[in-house]
Amino acid sequence: MDSINxxxxxxxxxxxxxxxSGQNISTCYQCGNCTAGCxxxxxxxxxxxxxxxxxxxxxxxxxxxxxxxxLCVSCSTCSARCPNDIDVARVMDxxxxxxxxxxxxxxxxxxxxxxxxxxxxxxGRSYELGIMALFMLRTGRFYTDLDLxxxxxxxxxxxxxxxxxxxxxxxxxxxxxxxxxxxxxx
Amino acid sequence: xxxxxxxxxxxxxxxxxxxxxxxxxxxTAFPDVAFATDTMYACSEPGQDAIVAAVKEHHLDGVVVxxxxxxxxxxxxxxxxxxxxxxxxMFEMANIREHVSWIGKDKEANTNKATELVRMAVEKLRRxxxxxxxxxxxxxxxxxxxxxxxxxxxxxxxxxxxIQVVMVERETSIGGKMxxxxxxxxxxxxxxxxxxxxxxxxxQHPNIKLLAASEVTNVSGYVGNFTVSIxxxxxxxxxxxxxxxxxxxxxxxxxxTPDKFNEFMGPTxxxxxxxxxxxxxxxxxxxxxxxxxxxxxxxxxxxxxxxxAINYEMQDEVITEQVGAIxxxxxxxxxxxxxxxxxxxxxxxxxxxxxxxxxxxxAAGPTGGHIQRPSDGKEPKSVVFIQCVGSRDRSIGRPYxxxxxxxxxAKQAVLTKDHIPDSQSYVFYMDIRAPGKMYDEFTRRAMEExxxxxxxxxxxxxxxxxxxxYLVRGVDxxxxxxxxxxxxxVVLAVGVEGAKGAGKLAETLHISYDHYGFFMExxxxxxxxxxxxAGVFLAGxxxxxxxxxxxxxxxxxAAAKVIGLLSKPQxxxxxxxxxxxxKRCVGCGKCVDVxxxxxxxxxxxxxxxKAQVIEAVxxxxxxxxxxxxxxxxxxxxxxxxxxxxxxxALCQC
Numbered sequence: 001m002d003s004i005n006x007x008x009x010x011x012x013x014x015x016x017x018x019x020x021s022g023q024n025i026s027t028c029y030q031c032g033n034c035t036a037g038c039x040x041x042x043x044x045x046x047x048x049x050x051x052x053x054x055x056x057x058x059x060x061x062x063x064x065x066x067x068x069x070x071l072c073v074s075c076s077t078c079s080a081r082c083p084n085d086i087d088v089a090r091v092m093d094x095x096x097x098x099x100x101x102x103x104x105x106x107x108x109x110x111x112x113x114x115x116x117x118x119x120x121x122x123x124g125r126s127y128e129l130g131i132m133a134l135f136m137l138r139t140g141r142f143y144t145d146l147d148l149x150x151x152x153x154x155x156x157x158x159x160x161x162x163x164x165x166x167x168x169x170x171x172x173x174x175x176x177x178x179x180x181x182x183x184x185x186x
Numbered sequence: 187x188x189x190x191x192x193x194x195x196x197x198x199x200x201x202x203x204x205x206x207x208x209x210x211x212x213x214t215a216f217p218d219v220a221f222a223t224d225t226m227y228a229c230s231e232p233g234q235d236a237i238v239a240a241v242k243e244h245h246l247d248g249v250v251v252x253x254x255x256x257x258x259x260x261x262x263x264x265x266x267x268x269x270x271x272x273x274x275x276m277f278e279m280a281n282i283r284e285h286v287s288w289i290g291k292d293k294e295a296n297t298n299k300a301t302e303l304v305r306m307a308v309e310k311l312r313r314x315x316x317x318x319x320x321x322x323x324x325x326x327x328x329x330x331x332x333x334x335x336x337x338x339x340x341x342x343x344x345x346x347x348x349i350q351v352v353m354v355e356r357e358t359s360i361g362g363k364m365x366x367x368x369x370x371x372x373x374x375x376x377x378x379x380x381x382x383x384x385x386x387x388x389x390q391h392p393n394i395k396l397l398a399a400s401e402v403t404n405v406s407g408y409v410g411n412f413t414v415s416i417x418x419x420x421x422x423x424x425x426x427x428x429x430x431x432x433x434x435x436x437x438x439x440x441x442x443t444p445d446k447f448n449e450f451m452g453p454t455x456x457x458x459x460x461x462x463x464x465x466x467x468x469x470x471x472x473x474x475x476x477x478x479x480x481x482x483x484x485x486x487x488x489x490x491x492x493x494x495a496i497n498y499e500m501q502d503e504v505i506t507e508q509v510g511a512i513x514x515x516x517x518x519x520x521x522x523x524x525x526x527x528x529x530x531x532x533x534x535x536x537x538x539x540x541x542x543x544x545x546x547x548x549a550a551g552p553t554g555g556h557i558q559r560p561s562d563g564k565e566p567k568s569v570v571f572i573q574c575v576g577s578r579d580r581s582i583g584r585p586y587x588x589x590x591x592x593x594x595x596a597k598q599a600v601l602t603k604d605h606i607p608d609s610q611s612y613v614f615y616m617d618i619r620a621p622g623k624m625y626d627e628f629t630r631r632a633m634e635e636x637x638x639x640x641x642x643x644x645x646x647x648x649x650x651x652x653x654x655x656y657l658v659r660g661v662d663x664x665x666x667x668x669x670x671x672x673x674x675x676v677v678l679a680v681g682v683e684g685a686k687g688a689g690k691l692a693e694t695l696h697i698s699y700d701h702y703g704f705f706m707e708x709x710x711x712x713x714x715x716x717x718x719x720a721g722v723f724l725a726g727x728x729x730x731x732x733x734x735x736x737x738x739x740x741x742x743x744a745a746a747k748v749i750g751l752l753s754k755p756q757x758x759x760x761x762x763x764x765x766x767x768x769k770r771c772v773g774c775g776k777c778v779d780v781x782x783x784x785x786x787x788x789x790x791x792x793x794x795x796k797a798q799v800i801e802a803v804x805x806x807x808x809x810x811x812x813x814x815x816x817x818x819x820x821x822x823x824x825x826x827x828x829x830x831x832x833x834x835a836l837c838q839c
Contacts, residue, residue, distance in 0.1 A: 031574070031616045032663035037528070037646030047666040081528065081646060083579035 009058035021094040027084040034078035044068040064104040069095040111138040121175045124168030188220035190246040194228035194253035200287040205297040212301045234266045241270035250307045252280035273316030278307040309835040317761035324410030325510040334362020336726025337515030339741030345393035359464035368547040371597040372628035385465040408803040409721030420500040421470035427495035430467035434487035443475040449542040452552025511748045518682040518727040521576040535561040537676040566674030571613040576681035589731040591679035596632040603636045715743045762823045763804035770818035777810035
C-alpha cells in the first residue's frame with residue numbers, strides 16, 4: 001500500500017475546492033457525523049469523512065478517482081449534521097464539477113448526467129424514456145435495468161412521449177447561456 | 187521636571203525588530219527628558235536596579251519604561267519607582283512589544299512608531315501628579331453563592347480561617363450536582379459518601395450561616411463593604427420546627443409532583459425532602475402541586491406533622507447581609523439537548539441524559555439503584571452512550587469541549603457492567619479526552635476489563651424498532667463503515683452551560699459572562715479565580731466546565747483569595763478614580779445614571795445639587811467622564827489634558 005506523502009499536498013486543489021464550494025475545509029475535525037448520516041455510505045468506496053480528509057491532505061488523485069461523489073444523492077444530510085457548519089453536500093458537488101472538468105469521470109454516471117440534462121434541455125423537464133435511450137447509446141449497456149421496464153410501464157412511470165412544459169424554450173436558453181459562458185471562460 | 191526613559195529590548199522580542207538604542211537616542215530630544223537609555227530586560231532585577239540607580243543619579247522626577255503591555259508589568263515598575271523614592275503614579279509605560287515589535291517586521295517603521303509611543307508617554311508623564319491611596323475598613327464576612335462542591339469547599343476553608351460565611355443556595359438542599367451523582371471517577375467511590383461529611387460540616391460549622399431555598403437579588407457597595415439582598419423563598423414549612431422526620435412526605439396525597447432532584451426520572455410528593463443526606467434536612471412544599479395551596483383542600487401534612495411546622499401562609503422574605511467579599515459558585519446546567527432531532531428531540535422515553543442515568547444508578551434514586559428503563563421498567567441489556575451531545579458543535583453555537591463527559595461516560599459504562607453483568611455498553615466517541623491523574627488508565631480499564639465497546643464515530647439517528655428497542659445508526663470512522671446497534675437504553679453525554687439564571691446573577695454581581703453563561707475570570711491563566719470586579723471571586727463550574735477535583739481546587743483557591751483580602755487590617759483604594767469639579771457640575775445627574783458601580787451620588791452643597799464620587803466604590807472606568815456635558819468630571823491620571831497632550835504629541839511627530 002502506498003503511504004501518504006504529506007509533502008506532496010496539492011495546495012492548488014484544496015484552494016480550488018474551497019473557492020468553488022465556499023467552504024473552509026480545514027474546519028472539518030473528522031467527527032464522522034456526515035458519514036454516520038449518509039444513506040449511501042454502504043455503497044461508497046470512500047466514506048464522506050474520508051473524502052473530506054483526502055481533500056484536507058490535498059490528495060487530488062484519490063478524491064477524483066473515488067466513486068463516492070458520483071454515488072452521492074445530494075440529500076444534504078451530511079450538511080445538516082455537520083457540527084462545523086460545512087456544507088458537505090456542496091463539497092461533494094464541487095468534487096463532481098472538478099472531476100467533469102478534468103475528464104476524470106470513469107464512471108458511467110457521467111453518461112447518465114449528460115443524458116438527463118439533454119432531455120431537460122429539449123423538454124424543459126426530464127423525459128425518462130429519452131434518458132434511457134441516450135444512456136444506452138452512450139454506454140452501450142443495452143440491458144441494464146431493462147428488467148424494471150415491464151413493471152414501470154403499466155404504472156405510467158415511464159411515459160412513451162415526453163411531457164413538455166410551457167417554458168421549455170426558456171429552459172433551453174439557460175443551457176445555451178451556460179454553454180456560451182463556458183466558451184467565454186475558456 | 188526631569189524624566190528618565192528606559193527602552194527595553196525584552197531579549198530579542200523587541201530588539202529584533204526595533205532599534206532600541208535609536209529610540210533611546212531620539213527620546214533625549216523630548217522635552218523634560220533628562221536621561222534615556224536602552225536595557226536588556228527592564229523587568230529583571232538588574233534592570234530594575236538600574237532604574238532605581240538612574241533616578242537617584244540623575245535626580246529624576248518621573249520614569250517612562252517602553253516595554254511590554256502594562257497589564258503585565260505596570261505594577262512591577264510602579265513598585266520600582268516607589269523603591270527609588272518617587273510616587274508610584276509618576277510612571278508611564280509605552281507598549282512597544284504587543285503594539286510594535288510583535289506586529290510588524292519593518293525595523294525602520296517600528297523604530298519610528300516606538301519613538302512616537304515614547305513621546306506620547308513622556309507628554310502624559312509631564313502632566314502626571316502624585317496620587318495617594320486611601321485606607322478603609324472591610325467587613326470580615328464572605329458571601330458564597332451556590333452550595334455545590336466548589337462553594338462548600340470555599341465556605342469551609344474561609345470558615346476555618348475564622349471568616350464568617352453566608353452561604354446562599356437556590357435549592358432546598360446544598361450538594362449541587364455532585365449530590366446527584368452515584369459514583370465518581372476515576373476511583374468509583376460513592377459520591378454522597380465523600381460529599382456528605384462536607385455538607386454536614388457546613389451545617390455544623392459555627393462560622394457558616396446557611397441560607398437554603400434563597401437567592402441573591404441585589405448587590406451594592408464595593409470590595410470590603412458589599413450590601414447583599416437575599417430573597418428567602420417561602421418553603422411553607424417552618425424550618426426552625428421541622429425535624430426532617432419525613433412523616434409529611436409519606437402521607438402527602440399529591441404523589442405526581444415532578445422530582446427535580448431526580449432529574450424528573452420519577453414522581454415525588456408535593457412536600458418532600460430531596461434526598462436522604464439533604465442539608466438542611468428539612469421538608470419544603472412545591473406550591474404548584476400542593477392541593478392545600480392550589481385548591482385549599484387537603485392539609486394532611488399539617489395534621490401529621492408532630493411539631494406543627496407546616497405554614498401554608500408563609501411568604502417570601504428579603505433579608506440583607508453586609509459582606510466584605512463574594513464567591514460565586516453557581517455551577518452549571520446541561521444544555522437543552524432536544525435541539526437534536528436525530529436523537530429523538532426528547533420524544534423517546536429511553537433516550538436519557540447522563541445525569542438522569544446517574545439517578546437511575548444511585549441507590550437513593552427513584553429506582554433504588556436498579557437500572558430500569560423509563561419506558562417499561564425492564565433491565566437494559568444493551569446500552570449505547572453517545573458523547574459530545576451539545577459539545578464541540580459550532581452549528582448549534584456550542585464550540586467548546588465540556589471536559590468531563592469522556593470520564594463520566596467511562597464510569598457509567600463500568601457501573602452498567604457492575605449492575606448488569608450480562609449487559610453490553612457501546613460508546614460512540616470523537617476523541618477521548620482524559621488528561622487528569624489516573625484518568626486515561628480509567629478509560630482503558632473500561633475498555634479492557636469491562637469490555638465496553640468504544641466506536642470511533644458519531645450517531646446519525648435513533649429510531650424505535652417497534653419491538654421496544656432502538657436502532658442506533660452510526661459510523662465507525664476507523665473502518666470507514668456504517669454501524670448499527672440495537673439498544674435498550676441510550677444515554678447522551680450532554681454538554682454543559684452556565685447554570686440557569688447565571689447571566690442575571692452576573693449582572694447583579696457586576697461581573698462579565700460569556701455566551702454560554704460562564705463567568706469571565708480576570709486573566710485566563712494568571713488570575714483564574716478573580717473577576718474584574720474587586721472582591722468578587724469565582725469557584726467551580728460557573729467559570730467553565732470542571733470536574734470535581736478542579737472545582738474543589740478552585741473553591742480552595744477562591745477561599746485563599748478571600749482570606750488574603752480580608753486578613754488585611756484595612757484595604758487600600760485605587761486613586762485612579764473620578765473627581766468632580768463642583769464649580770462646573772450642574773447637577774444634571776447623567777453621571778449617576780451611567781455609573782455601572784453606583785459610585786456616584788447626588789449631594790446638596792449650599793442648596794445646589796452636585797455629583798459626588800464615593801471613592802472606594804469608583805472603579806475608574808471613565809463612563810461618567812465621557813458622559814458629563816460640562817466636562818466637570820475628570821479621571822485622575824487620565825485627565826482630558828493628559829489625553830490631549832498624547833494626541834498632540836502623536837500629531838506633531
